[in-house]
Amino acid sequence: MNFLNKMPVLLQRNNYECGIACIAMLISKQEGQKIETRKLKGSKEHIGREGTDLQYLKGLSESVGYTFKAYKVPKLPEQVLEGYLQSPLMVHWDYNHFIVVEMVQDTHITIIDPAKGRRKISSEEFYAHYSGVAVSLRKQNKQGYSLTHLTSKSAIGRLGKYLSKEKKLLVYIILLSFLFQGLNLIAPFFTQYVIDTFMQSEQGNMNLKTLALLAGIVTIVFFGLSIVRMFWIIKLQVHINKRLTHQFVRKVFSLPMKFFEINSSGDIATRINNIAVIREIVSRLASTLILDISLLVVFSGVMLFYSPLLSVLVFAGAAIQVVCTMYLLPKIEVFTKQEVNSQASFQSQLVEILRSMTFVKTVGNTDSVEQELNGVFNDQIDHFSKKMKISSVLGGVSNSINLSLPLLVIIFGVAIGMQSGMTIGAVVAFSTIAGRFMSPLGSIIGSLESIKMVEEMMDRIESVLEEEDEILNQENGAQFDPARDRIELDQVHFGYDSKEDILQGIQLTVHPKDHICLIGRTGSGKSTLFKLIAGLYKPTQGSIRIGNHSLDQMNLVQLRDNIGYIVQDVSLFNDTILNNIKYFNESVSDQDAIQAAKDACIHDDILQFPMGYHTIVGENGISLSGGQRQRISIARVLAKKPSLLLIDEGTSNLDQKTEQEVLSNLRRRDMTVISITHRTSSFKEYESVYELKGGSLHLVETQHPSNLAATN
């Protein structure tokens, strides 16, 4: 198999992407060009906790002109060897994953696991994981159907988009780098001049003084130029880092909830950290790559000018290095991707473990947790070390050529020089230039490795930047009028994946200033209903109306400004209580924060703390009791003075008396309240109580005049 036509290894970026990555690999192989997984995504609505199903993958393949056939094949390797099925195939693995079977041979099977890369496994290992379903993908005969929109652009091309905003700075850096290297170039001529003049002249001493002065001036200029160049490079780094990070953070805030369901916080954080690596590499590339290429051209010219024959020798050395690079670079690319992916997995696991430290500590024997974490880290280091080993083979080739070439040049140069009239100085100068020629070549090869790193990281960042924003209708959406607008849910259906709907025909009307309560068995869909009201998800059927408008037409930013959402899982940040209550909201005064704390019945507790409102709560409020954390989170929501309050078991950690106090304080605030609770004792605080059962809402009891008829 031609290595250039080998199936590219496309790794998944999260656990949900394995099927899509397999499809992208199979299509890439048939198209003969690399298809990007992130561009091959259909509607995200169908990607859920379980990833993608065969139905979704079939639709996706057909949408790009491929037929998708799934077979139940118990004996897959045998079927392929007997010619009944043709590899490559996508197969179901461990009942929860997809991989590609690239090739089946008598002795082994070559698979590409989008989570781990290419591997050769025995048939026993294959059967230990194979779930019995294989999928073939064949191109439909669609004339003129092009998939160029799915192919990957080079990292340089993609970075160009960001670098184009720094044109001026880039030009300065490149010009200065040229000047810098120009001065470097003087050295060989200087050597030739010194050797030849000194050997021929009797008054060499005189010339040497002038030359020493010249060398001193060049050194000072060199120093000045290097400082200015470095400052510009730093400026470029700062600009790139700021621009990409700000853009990324902004994007993260504008993405829909679905994104956060399938991407872990550790992974998102790693992507942001990758920007710093990109910054370093890009600025290095900007200051060296163009220069290195130009130097190669200039040095080639100078060498050809000196001696075409000796130049052939140098070019042969360079050709060996280029061929080795072409062969080894794809391997470096795969390990780079695996390293970056496992770094993200490690970060995700670390964040998750650190978040649940209380549980981890009380497990007793933490060895297994430690082993799990170390295992993920070892994967990362393993890929890193494999990458570095290949990279060092490449470095070894380059070093050996660098070492031997000048020597060979001297030997051949002296021999040729005898006949062609080259002076010893010219041969030495040529040998120095040959050494210098190899250095930008080595640097370009190093840059190619770095570009692979940038490519992978840019892919990870761009796959976020290209995600579709949540539609917020901020400019022209309808405004929520809390004093007048009713919230009406009409035959609302909703399900997270393609499975059965959790909510099946919800009917509910909430009038302004109503206080209503939802009950229902755990997992019945109460929190989901809240998320629909807050516009975080859209009903799959039916409608939610706010006043005279459908929720789709509302300005969601303004609506959410008016909503206070007290969630089950309190999350406080490591700052003072006051800042936790204000939550970066400048419109919340200290007075508002204190009043909110009073209404949440936490004010007295706060006054008992050593620093009062300025007490630092520790990470996620570790220094507080569960009830205190919950009341601070209630105060945080009340401080922004919402007109619609959604309480998702937000008082579950409070004792009955405190809960009742909080609820009656809420009465004094001018708000509509919808609350989820499991406590029957708090029913009397609400006008109506609804039960969510079997996907629909049933009125249990009411004191609301408009609903009395319904219960009767």
Ligand SMILES: Nc1ncnc2c1ncn2[C@@H]1O[C@H](COP(=O)(O)OP(=O)(O)OP(=O)(O)O)[C@@H](O)[C@H]1O
């Ligand atoms: N992001 C999600 N993706 C897929 N399924 C989900 C998601 N969130 C919740 N579910 C599922 O939806 C169902 C309803 O969950 P929901 O959190 O709305 O229930 P709940 O009534 O609030 O439960 P509880 O009283 O335990 O908080 C559950 O079966 C849950 O597993």
